Amino acid sequence: MVKIRLRRTGAKKKPSYRLVVADARAPRDGAFVAIIGHYNPLTDPETIVIDEEKALHWLRQGAQPTATASRLLSKVGIIEKPKITKEKTEATEEKPKATKEKTKTAKEKT
Numbered sequence: 001m002v003k004i005r006l007r008r009t010g011a012k013k014k015p016s017y018r019l020v021v022a023d024a025r026a027p028r029d030g031a032f033v034a035i036i037g038h039y040n041p042l043t044d045p046e047t048i049v050i051d052e053e054k055a056l057h058w059l060r061q062g063a064q065p066t067a068t069a070s071r072l073l074s075k076v077g078i079i080e081k082p083k084i085t086k087e088k089t090e091a092t093e094e095k096p097k098a099t100k101e102k103t104k105t106a107k108e109k110t
Contacts, residue, residue, distance in 0.1 A: 004065040016040045021058045039072055050076050
């Protein structure tokens with residue numbers, strides 16, 4: 001599977017990132033297929049430069065953006081805002097409730 005994700009560049013404590021298309025099995029700063037943009041979080045406001053044609057090409061080919069990459073792509077206006085963050089918060093809220101119920105039933109049995 002091909003992913004659109006960030007690749008860290010820059011000096012220690014001064015990160016900047018390249019938006020790259022890479023195989024999902026490759027390490028964060030490892031091999032990549034193409035560079036489609038860059039992102040600098042240290043500037044005010046943060047700098048986001050993405051080649052829209054390349055990004056749309058890879059999205060049409062089936063590349064899946066990571067959560068951070070999809071946030072950047074939506075800020076630039078290439079894709080719609082992702083709904084992933086809402087699903088994650090709902091899923092995390094349900095898990096602790098189930099564990100509490102299990103511990104109550106275990107205490108009642110003893």
